[in-house]
Amino acid sequence: MGIPSIQPYFMPRKEELPKNRMSWTPDPGRAVLLIHDMQQYFLDYYDIRASPVVELLENIRQVRERCRALGIPVVYTMQPSEQTAEERGLLLDFWGPGLTAQPHKHGIVHELSPAESDTVLTKWRYSAFQRTELLELMRRWRRDQLIICGVYAHIGCMLTAGEAFMNDVQPFFVADATSDFTRNWHEMAMTYVAQRCGVVVSTRDVLDALAEKSSGAATFDLEHLRSEVAGLLERPASDIQSGDSLLDLGLDSIRLMTLVERLRAANFDISFVELAERTTLDDWWEILSARMPHGRWTGAEEQAHGVRG
Structure with a gap:
C-alpha cells in the first residue's frame, strides 16, 4: 500500500517516443495547459537531484512560460490535504491515506508555483476531469486541446488523457514533462496514449509548434x-x-x-x-x-x- 520509493531513471528522448496514430498539433487558440499534481508530497518520492525530476521541473517550466506568453490558460490540479474516508473512497484501499498523513506537503513545488492568473482545481480521483470543473472551464473558454504535464504518467496523466479523448478534447501527453514510478510504467503510458487516445510529444515539439503558430498569427x-x-x-x-x-x-x-x-x-x-x-x-x-x-x-x-x- 502507498507510493513506492522511486529510483532515478532517464527521461524518454524525442527519438524514443512511440509512433502516434494522429498528427494533431497544439494550437494556442485551442489549447489549455494542465500541470497535474506537482505537489511536494508526490515529488518527495524521487531523488530531486537526479533524472527524471531535474528534467521534469525544467521542461514543465518551459512549457508553462510559453503558454503564458501566448495567453493559453494554465490549470493546476492539487489533491486535498484533508479527506474523509468517504471522500477518498477506493483510493484509500489502493494508496492509503495519502496527503492526509502529511498535509504539510500539500503545496505545489516552489519551482512551479501558480500565478494569480492561473486556475487551481482540487482533484479527488485519478483523472483531472473527475469531480472538477475542468471540462466546464474548457467549454467556457472554447478550448478543445489539453497539454498534459506532471505526475504520475501511468496514473493521473494517462487517465486524464483518456477522459479528454472521450469528451472530444485532443490530449497532448508531454513525454519528458511527465514522470512515473519507473521507466517501464512511463513507456506503457506513452504507448497507450499514442495508440488509443492522444498524441505523445516532447517538450521541444510543444515549444516549436506554439512558436510556429504564434509567428503566423x-x-x-x-x-x-x-x-x-x-x-x-x-x-x-x-x-x-x-x-x-x-x-x-x-x-x-x-x-x-x-x-x-x-x-x-x-x-x-x-x-x-x-x-x-x-x-x-x-x-x-x-x-x-x-x-x-x-x-x-x-x-x-x-x-x-x-x-x-
Missing part, C-alpha cells in the same frame, strides 16, 4: 478583438456592439486578464489596468490601434492611419 483588427471578447463572454460576436459596456455584459477580472495575456502574446504593449479603466470595444480599439505591432495592419487600417508600404 492572423492580422489583428477590430472584428478580431470583438471575436476574442465574444468568446470570453460566451456570446455571439453580433451581440456585442462597439459602444456597449463590457462590464455590464459580464466581463469580469479573470476574463479580462485572459484577454490581456492574449494581446501581449500578439505583441501588444498593454496592461490590465489600461483596459480595466475603459469599458467599451471602441475605447479599447482606440488604445490598441495606436500600438499595433509592426506588420499587422489590415488594408483598411493602413488607409485610415496613413500607413504606406
Whole structure:
C-alpha cells in the first residue's frame, strides 16, 4: 500500500517516443495547459537531484512560460490535504491515506508555483476531469486541446488523457514533462496514449509548434478583438456592439486578464489596468490601434492611419 520509493531513471528522448496514430498539433487558440499534481508530497518520492525530476521541473517550466506568453490558460490540479474516508473512497484501499498523513506537503513545488492568473482545481480521483470543473472551464473558454504535464504518467496523466479523448478534447501527453514510478510504467503510458487516445510529444515539439503558430498569427483588427471578447463572454460576436459596456455584459477580472495575456502574446504593449479603466470595444480599439505591432495592419487600417508600404 502507498507510493513506492522511486529510483532515478532517464527521461524518454524525442527519438524514443512511440509512433502516434494522429498528427494533431497544439494550437494556442485551442489549447489549455494542465500541470497535474506537482505537489511536494508526490515529488518527495524521487531523488530531486537526479533524472527524471531535474528534467521534469525544467521542461514543465518551459512549457508553462510559453503558454503564458501566448495567453493559453494554465490549470493546476492539487489533491486535498484533508479527506474523509468517504471522500477518498477506493483510493484509500489502493494508496492509503495519502496527503492526509502529511498535509504539510500539500503545496505545489516552489519551482512551479501558480500565478494569480492561473486556475487551481482540487482533484479527488485519478483523472483531472473527475469531480472538477475542468471540462466546464474548457467549454467556457472554447478550448478543445489539453497539454498534459506532471505526475504520475501511468496514473493521473494517462487517465486524464483518456477522459479528454472521450469528451472530444485532443490530449497532448508531454513525454519528458511527465514522470512515473519507473521507466517501464512511463513507456506503457506513452504507448497507450499514442495508440488509443492522444498524441505523445516532447517538450521541444510543444515549444516549436506554439512558436510556429504564434509567428503566423492572423492580422489583428477590430472584428478580431470583438471575436476574442465574444468568446470570453460566451456570446455571439453580433451581440456585442462597439459602444456597449463590457462590464455590464459580464466581463469580469479573470476574463479580462485572459484577454490581456492574449494581446501581449500578439505583441501588444498593454496592461490590465489600461483596459480595466475603459469599458467599451471602441475605447479599447482606440488604445490598441495606436500600438499595433509592426506588420499587422489590415488594408483598411493602413488607409485610415496613413500607413504606406
